[in-house]
Amino acid sequence: MTEPLGVAVVGAGHMGADHVRRLARAVGGARLVAVADPDAARAEAAVAGLDGVRTHTDPLAALARPEVTAVLVASPDETHEEVLLAALARGLPVLCEKPLAPDPAAALRLVEAEARTGRRLVQVGFMRRYDTEYRRLKALLDSGGIGRPLLLHCRHRNVAPPPRFTSAMLITSSVAHEIDAARWLLGQEITAVTVARPRPSDLAPAGLLDPQLVLFETDGGALVDVEVFVSSGFGYQVTCEAVGERGSARVGDEHGMAVASGGGERREVAQDYLVRFADAYDREVRAWVAGARTGRVDGPSAWDGYAAAAVAEAGVRALESGGRVAVELAQRPDGYA
Structure with a gap:
């Protein structure tokens, strides 16, 4: 063209x-x-x-x-x-x-x-697959630089949820990014989801179960935990730490300007995803x-989109039941790459 x-x-x-x-x-x-x-x-x-x-x-x-x-x-x-x-x-x-x-x-x-x-x-x-830090982490994991990955520790925090945000949307809208990032970083499928719910924050809108702690199991034997907190009140934070057999690597902390004055230091925190991931x-x-x-x-x-939707659905069921829910993936259509 x-x-x-x-x-x-x-x-x-x-x-x-x-x-x-x-x-x-x-x-x-x-x-x-x-x-x-x-x-x-x-x-x-x-x-x-x-x-x-x-x-x-x-x-x-x-x-x-x-x-x-x-x-x-x-x-x-x-x-x-x-x-x-x-x-x-x-x-x-x-x-x-x-x-x-x-x-x-x-x-x-x-x-x-x-x-x-x-x-x-x-x-x-x-x-996130196009974020410089996430791409460096992916390259490190693919190279075997920290050995076989065992754990991913993830945080996903927002200042406040948009109107009409539901408890299920913490998983289907927010944690959807961690679902894809985990599958991509590890090269593994997520096979089961468990969701733990602490006492909701007083900053959360009435009825919103926020924060949540989501645990993914993968077919490669890794575990992924995600703290999702959409009513943090202070900023937008996304971090990911990979723990391997021979080391660890963490991304997402060094965003915003750090200002040192008056005997202290203050670091800016991005206020939304359009700033953090511009x-x-x-x-x-x-x-x-x-x-x-x-x-x-x-x-x-589209298959990645389908897989994320299937994991998110299992996550919502786990949120509602309080138990571990297996992820059910369909077979790829014939000829689909």
Whole structure:
């Protein structure tokens, strides 16, 4: 492809608007041609100051535009399946923000639909795979630099949850990133989930079980623990420590400026994921655009999206039951890479 990739962004909320900005100003090889959101005013606000970008309230109308050659999906979870199926029917490459779909059954339908096209078209937005620190940790583990990995210790903290955030969403929305990161870092599948619940923080909204401690078992014999705390009140923190047979490695601590004055030191803490992972999002979208222009979509696959959904579903069941829940994965469709 010699022409820029003509991208339609579906969803103009917090994440979608950030991708609009990114495609317009920080990513080469792509041209933003359409933005779709049921809130017409929000779509217009997202493209303010940008020339030649059409807005729609119907995402399928945006996808039908002839100049659209790729789709970035950042709309609410329950809308993903319809939009992705439409994109796959047109043979359009897609970058879909996680989750691929709100439940494993829908995610598997998308895997099967992609398999019927005979090629990779879907990339799921697990941006930690593009973060410099996480990539260094992955390279270290792959090289055997600390020996066989035994444990991953993860923290995932937010300042405050968004409106209508539920106890299950601590797993399906927040810990979904740790699910994918663990599978990718270790090269292993998660086979079982257990969730422990301390007394909820007084800062958590009424009824929200926050924080939670999530434990994953893998088919390679490793254990992964995740502290998820979305009402921390002070900042956005994501860390991961790998413990191997011959050493350990930790990422995620050194973010923000450190200021020393008056006999003490103060370190800034990022306030949200768009700040902490800004560079990772840029690299993710650049890689997707470059791949889509050459007809090759890499990165986290639809299968990775399905696997994350299956683990998250087991996690919700573990949260509700208080017990250990096995993860049930379907068989990959024939011919699916």
